[in-house]
Amino acid sequence: MSVSLTRLFDLPYYQLENNPQEVALASKSYMHGTWDTFSTQQYVDHINIVSRGLLRLGVKPGDKIALISNNRHEWNMMDIGIMQVGAIGVPVYPTISQDDYRYIFNHSEIKYCFVSCEEIYLKVKAIREDVPTLKEVFSFNLIPEAVNWKSLLRLGSDESNQQEVENIKSNIGTNDLVTIIYTSGTTGRPKGVMLSHNNLLSNAISSSKFLPASVHGQKALSFLPVCHVFERMILYMYQYIGVSIYFAESIDLISKNLMEVKPQMMVAVPRLLEKVFDKIYSKGADLTGIKKSLFFWAVDLGMEYEPYGVKGVLYDFKLAIARKLIFSKWKEALGGELGLIITGSAPLQHRLQKVFTAAGMLVAEGYGLSETSPVTNVNQWENKGWKVGTVGRAIDGVDVKIAEDGEILIKGPNVMLGYYKDEEKTKEVMNAEGYFHTGDIGEIDDDGFLKITDRKKEMFKTSGGKYIAPAVLENAFKESRFIEQIMVIGEGKRMPAALIQLDFVFVREWCKRKKIECTNDEMVIENPQVISRIQQEIDEQNKNFGKWEMIKKFEIVPDVWSITDGQLTPTMKLKRKVIKQMYKDLFDKIYDKV
Numbered sequence: 001m002s003v004s005l006t007r008l009f010d011l012p013y014y015q016l017e018n019n020p021q022e023v024a025l026a027s028k029s030y031m032h033g034t035w036d037t038f039s040t041q042q043y044v045d046h047i048n049i050v051s052r053g054l055l056r057l058g059v060k061p062g063d064k065i066a067l068i069s070n071n072r073h074e075w076n077m078m079d080i081g082i083m084q085v086g087a088i089g090v091p092v093y094p095t096i097s098q099d100d101y102r103y104i105f106n107h108s109e110i111k112y113c114f115v116s117c118e119e120i121y122l123k124v125k126a127i128r129e130d131v132p133t134l135k136e137v138f139s140f141n142l143i144p145e146a147v148n149w150k151s152l153l154r155l156g157s158d159e160s161n162q163q164e165v166e167n168i169k170s171n172i173g174t175n176d177l178v179t180i181i182y183t184s185g186t187t188g189r190p191k192g193v194m195l196s197h198n199n200l201l202s203n204a205i206s207s208s209k210f211l212p213a214s215v216h217g218q219k220a221l222s223f224l225p226v227c228h229v230f231e232r233m234i235l236y237m238y239q240y241i242g243v244s245i246y247f248a249e250s251i252d253l254i255s256k257n258l259m260e261v262k263p264q265m266m267v268a269v270p271r272l273l274e275k276v277f278d279k280i281y282s283k284g285a286d287l288t289g290i291k292k293s294l295f296f297w298a299v300d301l302g303m304e305y306e307p308y309g310v311k312g313v314l315y316d317f318k319l320a321i322a323r324k325l326i327f328s329k330w331k332e333a334l335g336g337e338l339g340l341i342i343t344g345s346a347p348l349q350h351r352l353q354k355v356f357t358a359a360g361m362l363v364a365e366g367y368g369l370s371e372t373s374p375v376t377n378v379n380q381w382e383n384k385g386w387k388v389g390t391v392g393r394a395i396d397g398v399d400v401k402i403a404e405d406g407e408i409l410i411k412g413p414n415v416m417l418g419y420y421k422d423e424e425k426t427k428e429v430m431n432a433e434g435y436f437h438t439g440d441i442g443e444i445d446d447d448g449f450l451k452i453t454d455r456k457k458e459m460f461k462t463s464g465g466k467y468i469a470p471a472v473l474e475n476a477f478k479e480s481r482f483i484e485q486i487m488v489i490g491e492g493k494r495m496p497a498a499l500i501q502l503d504f505v506f507v508r509e510w511c512k513r514k515k516i517e518c519t520n521d522e523m524v525i526e527n528p529q530v531i532s533r534i535q536q537e538i539d540e541q542n543k544n545f546g547k548w549e550m551i552k553k554f555e556i557v558p559d560v561w562s563i564t565d566g567q568l569t570p571t572m573k574l575k576r577k578v579i580k581q582m583y584k585d586l587f588d589k590i591y592d593k594v
Helices: 008-018 040-057 073-084 098-108 118-130 150-156 159-170 197-208 229-241 251-261 270-285 289-303 313-333 350-358 423-429 470-477 504-513 521-526 528-542 576-582 584-590
Strands: 025-028 035-038 064-068 088-091 110-115 136-139 177-182 192-196 219-222 244-247 265-268 340-343 362-368 375-378 399-402 407-411 436-444 450-455 483-489 497-502 553-556
Touching (some): 008 073, 040 159, 073 088, 098 110, 098 177, 098 192, 110 118, 192 197, 197 229, 197 375, 219 229, 219 251, 270 289, 270 350, 350 362, 450 470
Parallel strands (some): 064 088, 219 244
Antiparallel strands (some): 177 192, 483 497
16 A cells, blocks of 8 residues: 655655665764664664553653754654654753743643753753743763653564554644744744644645756755754754754864765855865965966856856866866865755855856745745746846745735745744734735746845835835945845934954954964954955945945954854844844944943
């Protein structure tokens, strides 16, 4: 009997029947440093062990179980095992504060929690007494004082209650709640996005249609937080099409893991591509003679890239030479086989989309939100579905339209069930026709491509009545290698200005080349030559904007903005209110307050 795909937990069985993989999941052993691999059959066996173990713990349908972990095979086994017994998985970002842990655990009434390592275990331990529903915390790594997850596997090794698992599975419907994902919102408490099996499954299947047929049987490297709905849905999509999933050890070891795994595809955020490009660019700048000239010739050629041969035969001939002489070395540094990079979560710089695609690594930018499971639009190479500066066309079954005020509205099987325990906020974002209000501003061109122009809530007016779209400006200014982060300010003020966090590593290297004495970050931000150089960067980009949009003043902040310190969300978005309050003195200095 063929597997019917109606629930997320059907995916491993579907893969076993249609595309069984010798390596379905693989992750590095933290103890031995070798790759632990699991075939599709082993994957299926393990999720049933998890399900049987959970039932013996007393887990009931509707119980909430938290998963707080880096990317690893155990996360996936727990994820599917939890949903097979009708429990609700609650993925949590490892990097959020203890206060947010406390809120999420209590709001969702977590019964059991599974963590990856000692650092996370200690954070959960610190709030445990504040969460009356929490019965036990298990760890994937061996931690002396923690209960190891293998105790759950031992409970589930007895197959005598497998029929109970099957009975529960048979009563789970496609529209039943499967997970609650707490958004990493830039303001206020996180909201619990309720998603059904059909929300995520329909999104995985529809998104897969935008991939080239050649991806079947290939390898993917996973390193974005698996608790984020984007990476999580992609993992379901990989399982559907039969792709081997390798989990990177950490963001710091991506380069090493790329060389080991040699994947054909991966998902990345724009900031990672910026970092990769900056590193490649720096190495090119250190070359000499003909090698240096060839490097920058290839980069300039890539920056001019346009798809589908529109630049003519001569350009394509030059590009073929550039790929052979220069860009092939870029690919080698990323494992040698990488051909597809899917990106989302934040705006992608046009130059990066062009130059990586010119180098033979197609960058497919998409769009979506946690509330839409998440993908609504994505670029693809086939059917002339790739256009720089857009997030592609809508995926199958999803209706995307623009409201009168420019807001992007979404309707389809991927739209959430609502916010957990918050009917009022649910009603605020869902209109009478069933469209979800994204809060993003955009436009759809004549070919059906969606372009995101800004966040509705982040747009502001100056005192002169002119609208400013900060995200557009920020994305442009971050093209500077001197600028790591920038936040445009000026609501109700006479002109827009900016708070700038430097790329301190690059700026210190620049200071060294210029023989500028800057032994610490404080000296860097106060140095007149550095300030003058940043002004040049600002002036250059200002040429691309209207007079009312130009950044007239800026201040350099002394800190590195991070998720841990609270200036960025787990998806690297600016927490604008936090940053503005943190640098109130600089804000007042810009606008001449005493």
